[in-house]
Amino acid sequence: MGRLIYQVYPRSFADSNGDGIGDLRGVASKLDHLAWLGVDAIWSSPTFPSPNVDWGYDVSDYRDVHPELGTLDDLDTLIAEARTRDIDVWLDLVPNHTSDKHDWFDDRPEYYVWSTEIPNDWKSIFTGDSAWEYDAQRKLYYLHQFAPEQPDLDWWNVDVRGEFAQILRYWFDRGVAGFRIDVAHGLIKDSELRDGVRYMRERPEVHDIFREWQAIAHEYDPKPTLMGETYVTLANLPPYFQNLDLAQNFEFTNAEFEFDQLRPIVEKTLATLPAGATPLWFASNHDVSRLATRWAYGDEARARAALFLILTLPGDAILFQGDEIALEDGEVPDDCITDLADPPRDPERTPLPWTRSGKEWVEPWLPLENTKRNVEDQRADPDSTLNFVRDVIAQRKQFSDESYETLESVTGVWAYRRGDKTCLLNMTGDIAGHEGQTLQPWQGLIL
Ligand code: TEU
Ligand code: CA
Numbered sequence: 501m502g503r504l505i506y507q508v509y510p511r512s513f514a515d516s517n518g519d520g521i522g523d524l525r526g527v528a529s530k531l532d533h534l535a536w537l538g539v540d541a542i543w544s545s546p547t548f549p550s551p552n553v554d555w556g557y558d559v560s561d562y563r564d565v566h567p568e569l570g571t572l573d574d575l576d577t578l579i580a581e582a583r584t585r586d587i588d589v590w591l592d593l594v595p596n597h598t599s600d601k602h603d604w605f606d607d608r609p610e611y612y613v614w615s616t617e618i619p620n621d622w623k624s625i626f627t628g629d630s631a632w633e634y635d636a637q638r639k640l641y642y643l644h645q646f647a648p649e650q651p652d653l654d655w656w657n658v659d660v661r662g663e664f665a666q667i668l669r670y671w672f673d674r675g676v677a678g679f680r681i682d683v684a685h686g687l688i689k690d691s692e693l694r695d696g697v698r699y700m701r702e703r704p705e706v707h708d709i710f711r712e713w714q715a716i717a718h719e720y721d722p723k724p725t726l727m728g729e730t731y732v733t734l735a736n737l738p739p740y741f742q743n744l745d746l747a748q749n750f751e752f753t754n755a756e757f758e759f760d761q762l763r764p765i766v767e768k769t770l771a772t773l774p775a776g777a778t779p780l781w782f783a784s785n786h787d788v789s790r791l792a793t794r795w796a797y798g799d800e801a802r803a804r805a806a807l808f809l810i811l812t813l814p815g816d817a818i819l820f821q822g823d824e825i826a827l828e829d830g831e832v833p834d835d836c837i838t839d840l841a842d843p844p845r846d847p848e849r850t851p852l853p854w855t856r857s858g859k860e861w862v863e864p865w866l867p868l869e870n871t872k873r874n875v876e877d878q879r880a881d882p883d884s885t886l887n888f889v890r891d892v893i894a895q896r897k898q899f900s901d902e903s904y905e906t907l908e909s910v911t912g913v914w915a916y917r918r919g920d921k922t923c924l925l926n927m928t929g930d931i932a933g934h935e936g937q938t939l940q941p942w943q944g945l946i947l
Pocket of ligand 1: 843
């Protein structure tokens with residue numbers, strides 16, 4: 501409980517060889533910084549070979565490293581170096597679909613979902629059109645929930661399950677301490693392919709897959725962590741805790757940073773999660789506008805309030821790279837857009853500025869326009885957001901196992917008890933008070 505998980509988007513984290521693409525050696529070079537910050541685990545977005553139609557979320561080999569990011573040796577070194585600093589390394593598993601360039605798509609067509617005609621009304625998340633693509637060679641349609649270059653695997657096929665059981669062991673044997681599971685709610689589809697999105701995702705049989713994976717994880721000590729990208733409503737979230745250690749709470753993430761919206765969501769989350777489950781809070785990732793923009797509109801005081809909340813609620817927390825310096829979305833001109841989604845997700849994927857000059861990034865793959873908020877300046881400034889975040893991370897360790905209790909306060913002030921600590925968060929732009937304690941606009945205090 502109380503872990504601080506740091507999401508690295510490796511292409512934009514740190515570049516070790518000046519080719520404009522962040523890489524695993526770059527991540528390793530920043531481990532001292534992440535240890536200084538108080539990070540317990542790094543979750544890296546996909547590191548596997550990929551044609552990059554969806555920037556690594558289209559995997560062509562689950563047992564290797566993308567050459568642009570480094571080598572297997574680099575990954576082994578990163579894991580070992582992180583270990584010496586008590587930091588775990590989690591990878592991002594993409595089991596819903598492969599790349600159409602994965603060997604399986606040619607050699608093992610039975611691993612995928614086929615139909616002689618378009619069997620239902622399912623739509624692709626990326627194209628908005630039918631999720632069924634005609635394969636002229638095979639004269640059959642295949643399913644793709646995402647891009648046509650991302651054919652969905654058939655999780656009813658026991659051989660697919662066997663492949664992934666081996667893939668899990670392969671990485672756990674190498675010291676990988678966890679996985680974030682992409683589209684965890686969508687792996688298995690209705691066996692009759694019935695109409696309706698409820699037959700494409702959130703099928704109850706998905707929990708059997710995770711039961712098997714959890715059994716594999718239990719073969720290892722310490723047991724690796726399984727964290728699902730569970731893009732479901734809060735009401736539908738509890739069952740995912742049967743077999744996953746962590747299930748991402750998108751109702752929290754997708755809410756606005758408003759007292760009236762967030763407090764009920766937090767209270768509902770804590771009331772509905774099964775006993776013993778670890779809640780998990782985050783506001784940014786590689787798919788959604790960064791919290792400093794989306795929740796704080798660029799206002800650094802407001803960003804600190806958001807960070808304070810994420811870091812003082814019970815359970816684990818995820819910071820997406822850059823959150824710790826209140827990094828805003830990047831500006832990406834139309835002719836630099838690289839993402840296939842609409843709207844494109846490039847703004848939240850721009851490089852992390854380590855210095856004000858930005859010279860550590862030479863012709864980066866996505867533009868680095870604004871270095872006003874950068875790591876170097878903020879490390880040197882005791883009053884920076886970075887030092888604020890580090891301080892809250894250190895403080896949270898003192899009450900990480902304590903439960904949460906909402907306290908009465910005035911409108912806009914979120915007051916809660918964590919053990920013998922009281923957290924006060926002014927979620928307004930005005931000065932506020934709580935039992936004689938004055939709170940500046942957006943100020944968070946641990947008493
Ligand atoms: O995301 C799943 C998902 O539902 C989101 O793609 C969301 O719908 C999308 O970002 C809206 O633009 C995961 C990954 O996080 C995402 O990066 C991948 O593109 C997607 O799966 C496919 O693998
Ligand atoms: Ca590089």
